[in-house]
Amino acid sequence: MLEKIEALRQEVSALAAATLQDVEQMRIKYLGKKGELNALMADFRNVAAEQKRELGQKINELKTLATEKINSLRDQLASADTEDETLDLTRTATPSHFGTRHPLSLVKREMLNIFASMGFTIAEGPEIEDDWHVFSSLNFPADHPARDMQDTFFISRNPVDVLLRTHTSSVQTRVMEKTQPPIRIVCPGRVYRNEAISARAHCFFHQVEGLYIDKNVSFADLRQVLLQFAREMFGPETKIRLRPSYFPFTEPSAEMDISCNICGGEGCAFCKGTGWVEILGCGMVDPNVLKACGIDPEVYSGYAFGMGIERITNLKYRVKDLRMFSENDVRFLHEFDCAR
Ligand code: DAH
Numbered sequence: 001m002l003e004k005i006e007a008l009r010q011e012v013s014a015l016a017a018a019t020l021q022d023v024e025q026m027r028i029k030y031l032g033k034k035g036e037l038n039a040l041m042a043d044f045r046n047v048a049a050e051q052k053r054e055l056g057q058k059i060n061e062l063k064t065l066a067t068e069k070i071n072s073l074r075d076q077l078a079s080a081d082t083e084d085e086t087l088d089l090t091r092t093a094t095p096s097h098f099g100t101r102h103p104l105s106l107v108k109r110e111m112l113n114i115f116a117s118m119g120f121t122i123a124e125g126p127e128i129e130d131d132w133h134v135f136s137s138l139n140f141p142a143d144h145p146a147r148d149m150q151d152t153f154f155i156s157r158n159p160v161d162v163l164l165r166t167h168t169s170s171v172q173t174r175v176m177e178k179t180q181p182p183i184r185i186v187c188p189g190r191v192y193r194n195e196a197i198s199a200r201a202h203c204f205f206h207q208v209e210g211l212y213i214d215k216n217v218s219f220a221d222l223r224q225v226l227l228q229f230a231r232e233m234f235g236p237e238t239k240i241r242l243r244p245s246y247f248p249f250t251e252p253s254a255e256m257d258i259s260c261n262i263c264g265g266e267g268c269a270f271c272k273g274t275g276w277v278e279i280l281g282c283g284m285v286d287p288n289v290l291k292a293c294g295i296d297p298e299v300y301s302g303y304a305f306g307m308g309i310e311r312i313t314n315l316k317y318r319v320k321d322l323r324m325f326s327e328n329d330v331r332f333l334h335e336f337d338c339a340r
Contacts, residue, residue, distance in 0.1 A: 001043060001051075005058045008036055012066045015073065018177045023074045025234040030066045057135070074197050088280055098191040104206055105334045106136025106314040108188050110207050113171040115230045118225060120210065123185040126172035129193070131161035135168040138249040153192050153203075164192035168209040169249060169306060172285075176293035181300045184306055188309070211285070213295065213302030219252070219284055222303035226256055226282065229294045233312065234261045241276060261315060277315060280307035 012030060015022045030036050040059050047055055057067055101109075125133070145151065145167060153164040171187035187209040198215060212221070225244065230238045241260040247253040249303040257278050260271035267273040282305035287297035310322055317336075320326070324332050 001040075001047065001056060002058070005040065005055070005062055008040075009062055012069055013063065015069055015188070016127050017073045020074065020077050023070060023077060026073070027070050029329065031063075031070065037066065047071065062226065063275065100337045101321070102132050102325075103313050103317060103319070104218075104309050104335065106336060107316060108206065108208065108309050111229075111309070111312065112188060113184060114229050115208075115210065117232075120184050120186045120212075122320065123171055123175050123187045124189060125165075125168070125174045125187065126139040127165055127190055128155060129163060129170050131163065133173045134163060134165050134167070137173040138169055138274070139286050139288045140248045140290070144248065149194070151194055153194055154276075166193050167191050167306060168207040170305060171209060172211045172249075173289075173293055176213065176290070176295055181295060181302070182212075183302070184212045184214075186210050197323065199323065202310075202322045204326075205322070207306055208309060210305045211302065212304075213285065213290070213300050215300060217284075217301045217303060222282060222284070222305070226280070226305065230256075230258045230279070234258055234315070237264070239265065242282075245281060245283075247281055247283055249286050249289050250281075251286045253281065253283035255283060256280050256305075259316075262318075279311060279315070282306070 008030075015026055027034060027161065032038075037059070040062070044055060044059060116122075130146075134152075135144070140147060150311065152166050155162040163337040168187045168189045168191060171185075171189065175183060175185055175187075187331075188206070189202055190206050194202045195203050197203060210225075210226075223240075227240050230240050237259075238261065242255050244258065245255040246255045255278055257276035259265035260268060260275050260277050262268055262270045265275040265277065267275045271277050282303065285304050286303040290297040290300060290302070310319075310325060312327075313319060
């Protein structure tokens, strides 16, 4: 029996397990009801009295050894198991995906920086406006089509017209009402028009408005600022041309084209063979507008210009479909990663 105990002691000491099931098998084999230790105990009853003390002690030692061994194997495997689930130090780190700036934000920032370098400060105004700031103060005749339901989203018409601004020119009025010249501002913001949504039109888009009011401001000043802007935005080779146009709030008014930045002015499909693409409207602020805002047109003059941020972005990045700007498709947005 002594040999049997010794053999079991060696066996138990050498036990190793790969899984918790293995450990359970061992527990059954050594410590279970029909296990080795109970078998030894059964034999122990038949042992001669003078051997009982020694053998009893050995059996107890073996039982303690087996219990401790099996418990420690179980503990090791159980803790390895939970570590597995929560922390694997060998795994490669999950890459973190940073967001990207929206292309319109990138272009807006670039536009504002160019104007800031020429001394313009930023002014902002509300998107929900009234008729006075969007139309009346800007010299729109009462029957001008832009005031029509077809073009403008009205929020209420009684007692006064409350509407979503259709252009950022409304911020001009808000600043002129509160500030005496010199005024030199650019006004970025979202505008709304009642248009059917398509690749080329949207019911909301973004503009940057510019306004400069001081003594002796001339059309030549306007032209120079716009030329500088065009060259910084589209490259030093860029040419501009001003075509006569009409806006209620400027007199004279013009639309500005830049030499097509795709073909360099040679003529291509993008510029419809003309070599020019339109980018903005501008003009000398109409004396009626200055008067409406409490500025004396006998003393002061000024110019204004307004352009669409989407339009400038399209020219820079050739985004063909306006809807992509508001769909938030990350595949599209990530294309501007490098432009950060
Ligand atoms: N407000 C005009 C528009 O929404 C753009 C514009 C044209 C603004 C001429 C101006 C300007 O300040 O002088 O289409």
